[in-house]
Amino acid sequence: MATGRWLTHVNLVRGLVLLLLGVVSLSAVATEVKGVRVWPSPDSTRVVLDLSGPPDYSHFTLSGPNRLVIDLKSARNKVALEALDSKGLVTRIRSSAAPSAGGLRLVLDLKGEVRPVLFPLRPAEPYGDRLVIDLFPKAEAPAASSSSASGAGVIKSVATTAGQRDVVIAIDAGHGGEDPGAIGPKKTKEKKVTLSIARKVAAQLDAEPGIKAVLIRTGDYYVNLNRRTELARQHGADLLVSIHADAVASRTPHGASAWVLSSRRAQSELGRWLEQHEKQSELLGGAGDLLQGSSERYLTQALLDMSMDHSREIGFSVSRRVLQEMGKVTHLHKRHPESASLAVLKAPDIPSLLIETGFISNPAEEKKLATDAHQTKLARAIVRGIKSHFVELPPEGTLLAAAKASGKPLRASQQSTLTTAAAGSRKHKVTRGESLSVLARRYNTSVAALVRANDLSDENIRIGQVLTIPGS
Ligand SMILES: [Zn+2]
Structure with missing residues (x-):
């Protein structure tokens, strides 16, 4: 898989860097960043820093362009950051001038605005000390944009057609x-x-x-x-x-x-x-x-x-x-x-x-x-x-x-589908990633018709809300 190849590559480069640095022994107490892993998921992106010891860190975000800045006290980097591919919400990881001597500043260039959650992890097989950086996209309003509809990868909207789902x-x-x-x-x-x-x-x-x-x-x-x-x-x-x-x-x-x-x-x-x-x-x-x-x-x-x-x-x-x-x-x-x-x-x-x-x-x-x-x-x-x-x-x-x-077993053709046209109105339970415009498209109706049919005061809907889908 791509991750494996990428890791091998990083290991190789890291090996070279280690060889070069081996001659110059720096301060023994500094925490070393020994590896970086990026795990993109449909909901968030996790960045993990492998460290030689527990981190002393702080962070802040910057916008225009969106960045996350992590300051590690008394630390140095041993990873060839330029070899990392753009993954998930992270386009690039680079180091920058640290605010204090002996420190390390890492900058994560991001695809958008994020809510970062950082926490250290103690050594656990097969890993040593780590700093975990979870990045959640900021536009994570419930039942919002259709782009988050890929949420769990497979979205099976539960469409209730004439009371059968x-x-x-x-x-x-x-x-x-x-x-x-x-x-x-x-x-x-x-x-x-x-x-x-x-x-x-x-x-x-x-x-x-x-x-x-x-x-x-x-x-x-x-x-x-x-x-x-x-x-x-x-x-x-x-x-x-x-x-x-x-x-x-x-x-x-x-x-x-x-x-x-x-x-x-x-x-x-x-x-x-x-x-x-x-x-x-x-x-x-x-x-x-x-x-x-x-x-x-x-x-x-x-x-x-x-x-x-x-x-x-x-x-x-x-x-x-x-x-x-x-x-x-x-x-x-x-x-x-x-x-x-x-x-x-x-x-x-x-x-x-x-x-x-x-x-x-x-x-x-x-x-x-x-x-x-x-x-x-x-x-x-x-x-x-x-x-x-x-x-x-x-x-x-x-x-x-x-x-x-x-008393009759179901045939495959009887499986409920989103396009099953039932006479009159139908019900739909809102799941994550759905908005009125998504539902309007799916049920071949309009946002205005949905607002009317459900007596909504605005276009906001929430997960779990049961909507009436007007008949065609
Ligand atoms: Zn298990």
Whole structure:
């Protein structure tokens, strides 16, 4: 991949620079910038500086042109910055005159205005000390421009046509980017295995009538754990499946397992959610606006409790079925779903499960997990498990529910599409990146007609808002 080639190149140049500098030994206490990695993702760009020790740093932004300036105290650069390609939001990284003697000033030339978030990371295999610079585009207003519509890479707008929609399954490939996950004895990285399996699961689910898949991560970049559940929510996911591969110190354990949210963790997460009013509103599908008064807090709690119990029940049912199917294609490490306090499982409103596809620390399983054939088998089993739950217990208002009620299985042609013309008006739930003009184009109507049909006071819409789409 491009990243690999680029890194090799940087390593080569870095090697040369090191050779040249080797003769001139500078101050021993200075922190060295030993490497620079840039990880672009659909949402943000992460820049990571590899350092010889913990950084003492400050930063500020400049506009016209947009730049981020990072000052490192008592530091020097050992990276051939001019060899770095333009990536994500960063067009160039260069050094500039430092404000104090012995310091290092790095300037990041940017493609636009950003909100930077900087934090140091302590050494963790396979890395040493690092400074992480996350750059978020400033024009990140919710449901804003169509350019952000590429958000999670695959946007599956949930169009409700005459009360029938697809079941939406969010597939999360564990780890990514700076976070390799577990690393096998043959150096197979978990983040790579999880992405391949996730892609296969998503493709196979998409081929199922009445089911749509959303990939939470579409490339080699890290997505914050909270952001993963947030993305699933924004896509209106009925289920979030996080895919991983286990690792332990011993090479013996092997086989797959599945995890669901433990109820203790669920309770503490619930408490945290209640303190965040805007989330509460989102969680309740807009009803939260009415419930925010303190006197109604009790009612909100009851509603959330119900939602959480429901989520855990579904998560458990799907895990059980997935394990049953996986047991046919691979060894099971644990035959029953386990309860865990894992961050990615914590959304109280979205049924979630985490699948460990096998032990990457087991040499034989590591080899298998890296093969296309085994990944396909695992993906097929996961899909069969998910499908079995949703065909048997489809959420209300879905095509699968309609098919169950009619007693006839869905044909591929019955899959809901955005262009399905239903008589009269339709409903549309706003997802990230959508604006009135995007929706007007999609539904072949005008912004003015949408404003009228929904009695809007301006053109601002928010995620989760249900809009009436006027009939043609
Ligand atoms: Zn993992």
